[in-house]
Amino acid sequence: MSPIFFYLSSWFDFNRINVLVILGLFFAFVFYFINQAKKGKSLFVRRISGLDAIEEAVGRATEMGKPILYISGIEDMDNLQTVASMIILGNVTEMVARYDVPLLVPICRPFVVPVAEEAVKQGYIKAGKPDAYDKNNIRYISDEQFAYTAGVNGIMLRERPAANLMFGSFFAESLIMAETGFSTGAIQVAGTANIHQLPFFVVACDYTIIGEELFATSAYLSKEPKLLGSLKGSDLAKFLIIIILILGALLETFGITKFSSWFFVR
Amino acid sequence: MRREVPIVICFLAGFFFISDFFIPEPHWTQIAHRVNQWAIIVIAFAYVLGVGNIVRVNSQVIKRKERDWGYKILLLSGLVLMIILGIGFGIKEGTTFNWIFMNAMYPMQATMFSLLAFYIASAAFRAFRIRTWEAALLGVTAVLVMIGRVPVGEFLWRPFPDFIEWIMNVPQLAAKRAIMIGAALGAISTGLKVLVGLERTYMGGE
Incomplete structure (x- = not known):
């Protein structure tokens, strides 16, 4: 081993060069499409009925004169699903503010409270109704999973929200909340990337946002070109992954293992 | 500036942690580990915000004597009692704090969890x-x-x-x-x- 390589290898793990290459490609795709969007190129995004249903849910709440309940999952801000949920909360608040519907946001983690407060406040400001923002509607319930579930179920049964929006990282509480919401007759839209909870949401909710759609929600709702560009970048990356999967399967079938082994993370 | 500074901090911190995945240098890893510990400490301080939120929201309900205000008194009393017991007498086995947790909180959580069995049945019936x-x-x-x-x-x-x-x-x-x-x-x-x-x-x- 040459001394230069030895020195470099202490500053860069060459076993992980595959991750760096893929990450670099992905970043390049995203930035390319963001640039295209900035130049004014129109980008098509397919219809996601679950996201269209949010507007329907807000409309229903307006007609019924009842609040909307937004649940952001039970994970902290270090989970990207919670980050995505806070971004969606901002977009939903903007919509809710336009219709003058109260928005209730029970929170499971204290660190999420200030972020949710900012997202909601921002939503009201963007809608031109800063005075309608009520800080008391963002409620910290409990860090304990089932204490939080009990608290949220209590809100569902007492306040009878017209719509329950559940976006974020959920675990065993998902079905308890969704079934309670179903029993109250609320229109329910849920989204998570936790695959074990998806079947529960599919069964108990009117619309379910599956996996990656959760992360696309912000771009879809805001229709901001820069965000739509990043969506296109992800799509191209997915297309590349499909090609790699097919190629890898074919090469493995013929006994060539070098290609697929390059993708292993050591 | 109110927006630019957090974005710069977010950018630097994010790329620092991405770099930690690729850089095996022990000092670098140690710094990343240390920064992670800071994050845990900052998150711990967020509990003060959580308690503040609970006190603010529920005390207003009590003050205005809104619906279910009696339960809010119970909630806040429980909060104060557990803080006093936890800080004053510890949380280890054999303490009152631990006894209340194991005999009140624990069974209540188990009750909520057990509801899942019934909900699975009703959801499966519909599915x-x-x-x-x-x-x-x-x-x-x-x-x-x-x-x-x-x-x-x-x-x-x-x-x-x-x-x-x-x-x-x-x-x-x-x-x-x-x-x-x-x-x-x-x-x-x-x-x-x-x-x-x-x-x-x-x-x-x-």
Whole structure:
């Protein structure tokens, strides 16, 4: 081993060069499409009925004169699903503010409270109704999973929200909340990337946002070109992954293992 | 400045942790570990915000004597009592704090969790109602998997468990992995948008 390589290898793990290459490609795709969007190129995004249903849910709440309940999952801000949920909360608040519907946001983690407060406040400001923002509607319930579930179920049964929006990282509480919401007759839209909870949401909710759609929600709702560009970048990356999967399967079938082994993370 | 400074901090911190994945240099890893510990300490301080939120929201309900205000007194009393017991007498086994937690909080949580069994039954009843072609496929597959996972399945047809394993390991796992790959890419994309400041909704500050 040459001394230069030895020195470099202490500053860069060459076993992980595959991750760096893929990450670099992905970043390049995203930035390319963001640039295209900035130049004014129109980008098509397919219809996601679950996201269209949010507007329907807000409309229903307006007609019924009842609040909307937004649940952001039970994970902290270090989970990207919670980050995505806070971004969606901002977009939903903007919509809710336009219709003058109260928005209730029970929170499971204290660190999420200030972020949710900012997202909601921002939503009201963007809608031109800063005075309608009520800080008391963002409620910290409990860090304990089932204490939080009990608290949220209590809100569902007492306040009878017209719509329950559940976006974020959920675990065993998902079905308890969704079934309670179903029993109250609320229109329910849920989204998570936790695959074990998806079947529960599919069964108990009117619309379910599956996996990656959760992360696309912000771009879809805001229709901001820069965000739509990043969506296109992800799509191209997915297309590349499909090609790699097919190629890898074919090469493995013929006994060539070098290609697929390059993708292993050591 | 109120927006630029947090974006710069977010960018530097994010790329520092990405670099930690690629840089094996022990000092670098040590710094990353230390910064992670800081994050845990900062999160611990967030509990003060949580307690503040609970006190603010519930004390206003009590002050205005709104609906269920009596329960709010109970809630706040419980909060104060547990803080006094925890800080004053500790939380180890044998303390009053631990006794209350194990004999009140623990059974209540177990009760909530056990509700899941009933909810699964009611949800399954709705899911397995055969109304469409897809629902029929779901229902039939679910029944087959359930039979194949109990001894009677093997009794009916010897290779039944192997067939069920194939369902779980091939079509089921393929769909699951497709969702996972999509979600992972979505997560990376969201992370990137947050890091470079394209996504600022969560930050507020206007």
